[in-house]
Amino acid sequence: EVQLVESGGGLVQPGGSLRLSCAASGFTFSSYDMHWVRQATGKGLEWVSAIGTAGDTYYPGSVKGRFTISRENAKNSLYLQMNSLRAGDTAVYYCAREEYSSLRGYYMDVWGKGTTVTVSS
Amino acid sequence: SSELTQDPAVSVALGQTVRITCQGDSLRSYYASWYQQKPGQAPVLVIYGKNNRPSGIPDRFSGSSSGNTASLTITGAQAEDEADYYCNSRDSSGNHLYVFGTGTKVTVL
Numbered sequence: 387e388v389q390l391v392e393s394g395g396g397l398v399q400p401g402g403s404l405r406l407s408c409a410a411s412g413f414t415f416s417s418y419d420m421h422w423v424r425q426a427t428g429k430g431l432e433w434v435s436a437i438g439t440a441g442d443t444y445y446p447g448s449v450k451g452r453f454t455i456s457r458e459n460a461k462n463s464l465y466l467q468m469n470s471l472r473a474g475d476t477a478v479y480y481c482a483r484e485e486y487s488s489l490r491g492y493y494m495d496v497w498g499k500g501t502t503v504t505v506s507s
Numbered sequence: 508s509s510e511l512t513q514d515p516a517v518s519v520a521l522g523q524t525v526r527i528t529c530q531g532d533s534l535r536s537y538y539a540s541w542y543q544q545k546p547g548q549a550p551v552l553v554i555y556g557k558n559n560r561p562s563g564i565p566d567r568f569s570g571s572s573s574g575n576t577a578s579l580t581i582t583g584a585q586a587e588d589e590a591d592y593y594c595n596s597r598d599s600s601g602n603h604l605y606v607f608g609t610g611t612k613v614t615v616l
Contacts, residue, residue, distance in 0.1 A: 421605070444603045
């Protein structure tokens with residue numbers, strides 16, 4: 387069964403750090419680009435970061451310089467290192483697998499259930 | 508970066524048809540993908556590419572696109588289709604970024 391399981395969420399003070407993990411199973415993890423997507427309570431989905439199969443990384447301006455996405459293919463794992471956390475980073479964080487083809491474009495076909503990050507003093 | 512705009516909410520009578528739209532410049536260059544999200548659950552992919560459904564998604568869900576607008580249509584809406592729906596695409600800035608739409612709450616009456 388293709389599966390993604392996030393972990394590492396919790397309560398952290400403003401300015402603090404947290405590292406999220408996403409364990410992949412049921413597919414060849416190293417062959418896929420991967421993403422982190424977050425959702426604050428009552429709000430929409432927000433793309434947070436992506437990493438390619440070659441380790442190339444991408445971020446929106448809202449987290450660039452504070453968050454670092456990485457992967458460890460030998461462990462079928464995706465990570466998100468979050469530093470200088472703010473109250474606005476409070477959200478459920480999902481990892482997602484990307485599929486791409488020239489005919490069908492880009493899409494995220496497998497999602498984890500998410501892990502909750504709360505930034506508060 | 509690009510933005511994708513959706514109507515905040517739409518309602519549809521049980522068994523009728525509803526169309527959800529997503530507008531943005533990036534849609535002139537990239538296909539939209541569509542995600543259904545029910546309360547307390549992770550998003551689920553329902554439409555990708557020109558008009559493709561993942562295995563297990565009912566054929567009452569369909570997609571289309573024209574210019575800067577992508578649409579998701581539910582033909583014969585069921586009670587279980589009540590959910591939030593989000594579009595997503597690559598950003599057209601060339602910076603390998605991604606963007607989600609603002610989301611549409613679909614209520615089945």
